[in-house]
Amino acid sequence: MKVIINRNLCGHPPFACEKCFGEFLRTGAYPDRSCMLDVIDDGRPEVTAEITSGEYTRTLVVTDEIREQVIYDGYMKFTDFPFEASEIQPPDGNKIRKIIREYAASKTGP
Numbered sequence: 001m002k003v004i005i006n007r008n009l010c011g012h013p014p015f016a017c018e019k020c021f022g023e024f025l026r027t028g029a030y031p032d033r034s035c036m037l038d039v040i041d042d043g044r045p046e047v048t049a050e051i052t053s054g055e056y057t058r059t060l061v062v063t064d065e066i067r068e069q070v071i072y073d074g075y076m077k078f079t080d081f082p083f084e085a086s087e088i089q090p091p092d093g094n095k096i097r098k099i100i101r102e103y104a105a106s107k108t109g110p
């Protein structure tokens with residue numbers, strides 16, 4: 001399963017986003033949080049998180065070895081985001097619509 005996370009959609013501090021992704025891993029429930037943009041069934045048993053924060057995107061495969069730590073400590077420590085990636089501002093409506101539009105366009109292809 002692939003989870004698309006775009007932290008620019010919520011502008012929350014990292015721990016808030018990590019916590020809601022942890023809930024998702026723990027319960028399988030899709031939290032009603034704006035930064036979880038999409039969940040795609042890629043036919044794989046493990047969860048792959050594609051995380052965008054600021055201008056940066058990182059991919060994290062949540063293996064069984066790190067799963068518990070990702071749930072309780074968060075995903076940021078398993079990614080090599082630069083410090084400035086955590087310093088994001090809450091988006092306005094236009095920015096949110098733009099991100100969602102661009103994502104939808106990237107999904108359907110050119």
Ligand SMILES: [Zn+2]
Pocket residue numbers: 007010011012016017033034035036
């Ligand atoms: Zn968030």
